[in-house]
Every structure is written in C-alpha cells, then in structure tokens.
Amino acid sequence: MRILQERSTQSRSDGFFRLLTLIGAGIILVLMALIVIELVLNSRLSIEKFGFRFLYTNIWDPVRQEFGALSSFYGTIISTIIAMVIAVPLSLVIALFLVEMAPPAISRFFGIAIELLAAIPSIIYGMWGLFIFAPLMAKYVQPFFKNISGNLFLFQGPPMGIGMLTAGIILAIMILPYISSVMREVFSMVPAVVKESAVGMGATTWEMVKVMVRYGIQGMIGAIFIGLGRAIGETMAVTFVIGNSHVISTSLFAPANSITASLANEFAEAAEPMYLSALIELGLLLFFVTLIIQIISQLWLRRVQKTMGVQ
Amino acid sequence: MTRTTFRIAFTALLVLVVLSLALTSCKSEKGGVKTKKVEMINGAGATFPYPIYGQWAYKYEKLTGIKINYQSIGSGGGVAQIKAKTVDFGASDAPLTKEELDQAGLIQFPMVIGGVVPVVNLQGVAEGSIKFTPQILADIYLGKINKWNDPILKKLNPDVNFPEEAITTVHRADGSGTTWIFTNYLSKISPDWKEKVGFGKAVAWPRANSVAGKGNEGVASFVRNVNGAIGYVEYAYALQNKMNYVQLQNKDGNFVKPVIESFQAAAANADWANAPGYYLVLTNQPGAMSWPITGASFILMHKIQKKKEHAKSVLEFFDWCYRFGSELAKNLHYVPVPAKVYTLIETSWKNEIKSTDGKPVWDK
Numbered sequence: 001m002r003i004l005q006e007r008s009t010q011s012r013s014d015g016f017f018r019l020l021t022l023i024g025a026g027i028i029l030v031l032m033a034l035i036v037i038e039l040v041l042n043s044r045l046s047i048e049k050f051g052f053r054f055l056y057t058n059i060w061d062p063v064r065q066e067f068g069a070l071s072s073f074y075g076t077i078i079s080t081i082i083a084m085v086i087a088v089p090l091s092l093v094i095a096l097f098l099v100e101m102a103p104p105a106i107s108r109f110f111g112i113a114i115e116l117l118a119a120i121p122s123i124i125y126g127m128w129g130l131f132i133f134a135p136l137m138a139k140y141v142q143p144f145f146k147n148i149s150g151n152l153f154l155f156q157g158p159p160m161g162i163g164m165l166t167a168g169i170i171l172a173i174m175i176l177p178y179i180s181s182v183m184r185e186v187f188s189m190v191p192a193v194v195k196e197s198a199v200g201m202g203a204t205t206w207e208m209v210k211v212m213v214r215y216g217i218q219g220m221i222g223a224i225f226i227g228l229g230r231a232i233g234e235t236m237a238v239t240f241v242i243g244n245s246h247v248i249s250t251s252l253f254a255p256a257n258s259i260t261a262s263l264a265n266e267f268a269e270a271a272e273p274m275y276l277s278a279l280i281e282l283g284l285l286l287f288f289v290t291l292i293i294q295i296i297s298q299l300w301l302r303r304v305q306k307t308m309g310v311q
Numbered sequence: 312m313t314r315t316t317f318r319i320a321f322t323a324l325l326v327l328v329v330l331s332l333a334l335t336s337c338k339s340e341k342g343g344v345k346t347k348k349v350e351m352i353n354g355a356g357a358t359f360p361y362p363i364y365g366q367w368a369y370k371y372e373k374l375t376g377i378k379i380n381y382q383s384i385g386s387g388g389g390v391a392q393i394k395a396k397t398v399d400f401g402a403s404d405a406p407l408t409k410e411e412l413d414q415a416g417l418i419q420f421p422m423v424i425g426g427v428v429p430v431v432n433l434q435g436v437a438e439g440s441i442k443f444t445p446q447i448l449a450d451i452y453l454g455k456i457n458k459w460n461d462p463i464l465k466k467l468n469p470d471v472n473f474p475e476e477a478i479t480t481v482h483r484a485d486g487s488g489t490t491w492i493f494t495n496y497l498s499k500i501s502p503d504w505k506e507k508v509g510f511g512k513a514v515a516w517p518r519a520n521s522v523a524g525k526g527n528e529g530v531a532s533f534v535r536n537v538n539g540a541i542g543y544v545e546y547a548y549a550l551q552n553k554m555n556y557v558q559l560q561n562k563d564g565n566f567v568k569p570v571i572e573s574f575q576a577a578a579a580n581a582d583w584a585n586a587p588g589y590y591l592v593l594t595n596q597p598g599a600m601s602w603p604i605t606g607a608s609f610i611l612m613h614k615i616q617k618k619k620e621h622a623k624s625v626l627e628f629f630d631w632c633y634r635f636g637s638e639l640a641k642n643l644h645y646v647p648v649p650a651k652v653y654t655l656i657e658t659s660w661k662n663e664i665k666s667t668d669g670k671p672v673w674d675k
Contacts, residue, residue, distance in 0.1 A: 158537065243522045245522060270387055
C-alpha cells in the first residue's frame with residue numbers, strides 16, 4: 001500500500017517535471033513565432049509596396065521613401081565572408097598550438113588571454129577600430145595593397161582606413177576567441193589513444209593533426225557556425241568602421257553598409273511609417289538569413305556524419 | 312564551529328538589512344520633500360541640443376528642486392513620444408509644418424539656434440582660408456567636383472595652394488537634424504540637388520564614395536583621418552576639434568565665417584512673426600553677416616493640457632531658459648533665441664496652450 005502510494009507521487013512528480021520542460025521548450029517556439037509575426041506585421045507597409053523588389057534593388061532614399069535592401073544585404077554577406085576567411089584558419093592554428101605544441105603553462109596563459117578577448121564589449125572594438133586601427137589601415141595597409149596589386153578593382157578608391165575590409169578584419173578579431181576556444185575544447189577531447197596510435201604508426205605531427213581534425217570535425221563545424229552567427233549579427237563594431245554608405249562597390253576599401261549597421265544608425269530618426277517599416281523588413285531579412293545558415297549548418301553536419309563516419 | 316560562523320553571518324545579514332532599510336527610508340523622506348511641489352518633468356527628442364538642455368536642467372534643478380529628465384533619443388523619437396503623450400515635451404531639430412502640428416494638436420517653438428559648418432582636411436591649407444560659393448558646396452556633394460585642384464576652386468581662391476587630392480565627402484550615417492539643416496540648405500541653393508536628392512534627416516547621398524560617420528563625432532573623426540575629406544558638423548564640434556572650416560558665400564553675396572555672431576545675424580534676420588507655427592528654417596537667410604547654414608531646434612507640446620499646474624511648471628522651466636539661460640547656451644556655442652522672438656513665443660503660449668477647461672495655462 002505504502003509502496004503504491006509512493007509510486008503514484010513519483011509518477012505524479014514525473015509528469016509535473018515533464019510538463020515543466022515541455023513548457024520551457026515551448027516558450028522558445030512561441031517566442032520565435034511571435035518575433036516573426038511581429039516583424040512581418042510591422043513591415044507590412046514595405047512588403048506590400050516593394051514586394052520582392054526589396055531584395056534586389058539598391059535604392060535607399062528616405063526622402064522619396066524608396067527602399068531596397070541589396071546594399072545592406074551585400075555588406076553583411078561580404079564582411080562576414082572576409083571575417084570567416086581570416087578567422088577560421090587562424091583559430092584552427094591557435095587551437096592546435098594551445099593543445100598540441102605549447103607547454104602547459106604557456107597554453108594556460110594564452111587560453112585565458114583568448115577568453116579575455118571574448119569578454120571585451122563590441123563597442124570597444126568599434127572605437128578601437130575607428131580611432132586606432134583605421135588610421136593604421138589608411139597609412140600602411142591600404143597603400144601597400146594598392147601598390148602590390150597595381151590598383152586592382154578590389155583595392156580602388158582613396159585609402160580611408162575604413163570600409164568593407166576594415167570591418168571584416170575587426171569582425172575576424174571579434175569572432176576569433178569564440179571559434180578558437182571551442183576548437184581548443186574539441187581538440188583536447190580527442191582521446192590520447194587516437195593520437196598515440198597515429199604517432200605509433202610513424203605519423204608526423206602534421207599527419208597526426210590531420211587525424212585529430214578528422215576526429216573533431218563535427219565540433220569544429222559547430223565552432224565555425226558559432227563564429228558565423230556572431231559575425232552576421234554584430235552591430236556596434238561594424239557600424240563604426242564600415243563607412244555606412246548605401247552603395248555597392250567592388251572595392252574592399254570603399255565604404256559599405258550592413259543590415260545591422262543600417263538598423264543601428266537609422267532607427268532612432270525614422271519617423272515616417274514607410275521608412276520604419278522598411279527598416280523592420282531589414283530585420284526580418286536578417287532573421288531569415290540566420291535561419292538559412294542554421295539549416296545549412298545542420299545539413300552539412302549530417303553530410304559530414306555520413307561521409308566521415310563519425311557518430 | 313560551523314554553527315558560530317552561521318550565527319555571525321546571520322547577524323551580519325540582519326544588520327545589513329536593517330541598515331539598508333534605514334537608508335532607503337531616509338532617502339525617500341528627502342525625495343518626498345522635494346517632489347511635493349511637482350512631479351518630474353519628462354522630455355525626449357533631438358540629440359543636437361542635448362548638451363545645453365542637460366546643462367539647463369542641471370542648473371534649474373539646483374535652483375528650484377524640479378527635476379527635468381531629458382532623453383536624447385533623436386528628433387524622430389521625440390516627435391513620436393510627444394504624439395503618444397508619454398512625455399511632457401518633445402524636441403525636434405526639424406520643425407513640423409503647420410498642418411502636421413494641427414493634426415496632432417501640438418504647438419512648437421524654437422528653443423536654441425546653432426550652426427552647421429563645412430569642415431575640410433587639407434594639409435598645408437590655413438584654417439578658414441578657403442572660400443566656397445553655395446554652388447561649389449552643392450557640386451562637391453553632387454559629385455560634379457571631384458578634385459581639390461579643380462579650376463573652379465582655384466579661380467575663387469587664387470591664394471590657396473590646393474593639393475592634387477581627390478575629394479571624399481563625409482555625411483551622417485544616422486538620421487539627424489544636422490543633415491536635415493544641411494540638405495535643406497543645399498536644396499535651397501541648388502535646383503539640381505533639390506530635384507535629385509531633396510532634403511530630410513537622411514537622404515540618398517548621390518556621390519559614390521561618400522563615407523558616413525555616426526554622430527557629429529563620427530563625421531569629425533573621418534574628416535580628420537582622411538586626407539582631402541570634407542564633412543559637415545555642428546559648430547561646437549568644429550570648434551572643439553579645431554577643424555579647418557570654410558568660408559561660405561551667403562544670400563547677400565558676402566563670404567562669412569562660422570562664428571556665433573554670424574549665426575545670431577541669421578536668427579535676427581529671420582521673420583518669426585510671419586511664420587505660422589514657427590515653421591521657419593533658418594538656412595539661407597538674408598543679411599550681410601548671416602551664416603547661411605543655420606538652424607533652430609524646436610520644442611513640441613500639446614495644446615490641450617490635462618494637468619494645468621504640471622504644464623505650467625514645464626513652461627516655467629522654458630521661461631527660465633529663455634530669460635536666464637543665454638549665458639549657458641553661449642558657453643556651449645549655441646545661439647540663444649533673441650529676446651524679441653521670446654515675446655512672440657510667450658504670446659503664443661498664452662493664446663494656444665489651454666487646460667481642459669479652456670483657460671490658458673500660461674497666465675502670467
């Protein structure tokens with residue numbers, strides 16, 4: 001009798017706990033749905049007026065109330081690509097150094113230093129980028145690129161220190177600690193026996209690293225997407241150095257714009273309903289971009305699981 | 312052992328709680344005395360006059376104990392907030408038209424006046440030595456003049472040794488009253504600009520390589536960093552950063568320097584009496600001394616006030632600013648509203664701001 005009673009309370013508390021977790025998980029879905037609904041409702045004006053034109057036209061004219069997202073979208077994508085191209089290989093090397101090459105004391109020191117980098121607020125990166133890094137770019141880096149490339153289309157325009165490339169580099173510095181610290185965790189979780197067998201079979205350090213990369217590929221992809229998500233959504237630092245111009249240029253030195261920078265700059269003073277609605281539609285666009293990236297990352301992970309045979 | 316430490320911790324906690332309670336009660340008592348007279352006055356809006364509003368509010372609170380909470384969320388936000396009646400007054404750099412005011416039941420009046428100054432970064436060129444005609448300024452921003460050694464510039468400034476440098480224009484990235492004033496001026500003096508670009512707090516800048524900085528400080532820093540750059544900032548920023556400004560030809564044909572006196576001249580020559588709802592833009596004003604890119608910042612209030620006493624204390628604050636705030640304004644490089652204009656404004660207060668029973672709020 002007593003046992004039965006205990007059981008029933010147990011099952012009751014189990015049910016309660018299940019309900020609690022269900023509500024918790026459900027809240028996330030509800031929140032997401034609410035965000036989408038709110039974004040769509042508030043950007044209705046702009047969606048109705050511009051339709052799909054919004055995605056591929058490059059007009060941003062608050063006076064005539066004509067809006068198109070292409071320049072902001074382009075800026076977000078290109079600056080993120082630059083950041084990833086710089087940050088991913090660098091993080092890989094940093095993580096490998098910390099896990100495999102460095103003596104423990106140094107490894108610990110650098111590990112803490114990298115995590116400190118992640119704790120710096122983005123506005124600090126922005127100010128630093130504008131006041132210290134951009135002048136350096138204008139004085140040394142940009143003239144150098146211009147000289148060696150012979151004024152290639154990628155490096156045209158006056159060396160102003162700001163623009164797409166500077167924004168990409170600042171972003172790379174910002175996401176570097178995220179990617180490298182996750183990769184470090186991934187590499188340190190590779191079982192010693194795997195490494196030992198590689199070395200035992202006569203592998204060089206480089207070949208052993210290849211084995212480790214293969215072992216930790218899933219975690220590494222995760223690390224890359226953490227960095228990517230952060231780079232796409234970064235606002236303040238980019239706003240300071242990207243140049244904030246609604247123009248699409250092939251030159252990496254030219255001022256550009258990103259979705260988040262446009263929002264941060266223009267939201268406060270956008271009084272006209274159409275202007276406001278176009279800005280909110282930009283936010284909606286960013287939402288979908290992140291969603292698509294999530295889907296791609298999931299698909300990629302699944303593919304990797306199949307082809308590389310990791311579980 | 313553990314029990315004694317626990318006991319010590321507990322007493323410490325108790326003492327803390329009692330202390331903090333005592334402290335907060337002291338505070339609320341003090342606050343109670345102060346706020347007995349009037350609740351807090353809330354305002355929101357333009358960023359351009361924020362430094363002077365902040366100073367005025369600080370001084371006024373010291374004198375009277377009335378707290379003014381001004382949030383510089385931007386002119387657009389200010390207009391939206393006052394329309395939604397969440398604040399006692401809104402502030403905007405761009406005036407609303409008479410129709411807009413009537414539609415929302417608002418009254419507007421100018422509070423301070425300031426100047427927008429074109430600044431350049433040209434090495435080896437002395438401060439304030441370059442002269443611009445309005446057409447040159449418009450053509451630079453339209454992308455028609457692209458080099459500093461352009462013959463038109465050389466012809467007007469035979470003494471200036473222009474470098475052979477490309478011109479980079481700098482504008483505001485954020486929507487701004489400064490941009491509104493600047494583009495309004497360009498629209499007035501260049502039909503081409505008016506047709507192609509128009510004016511507003513943010514516009515579609517026609518030049519391909521035009522950089523945008525966030526806030527006055529963003530524009531100032533880009534101009535300082537980029538050789539051959541030209542931008543426009545509030546006068547105070549040009550002054551504080553010791554930037555190289557240009558002389559501009561005004562409506563009367565004189566080349567004037569951006570100084571307090573020339574802003575004052577523009578404000579004095581403005582015909583406020585015949586501007587319905589004080590919708591008056593101070594750009595391109597007549598007068599031998601007038602600086603052509605001058606603008607006023609406005610306060611917005613509702614015409615019908617539910618709480619008469621509260622509305623009155625809001626107006627009392629503005630009254631104090633007009634009467635005794637001039638020195639503070641000048642210290643921060645703003646131009647106070649001329650006394651004769653304030654007489655006009657006071658009359659409008661009497662005639663237009665009413666409490667719900669139809670009696671004027673301002674009955675002094």
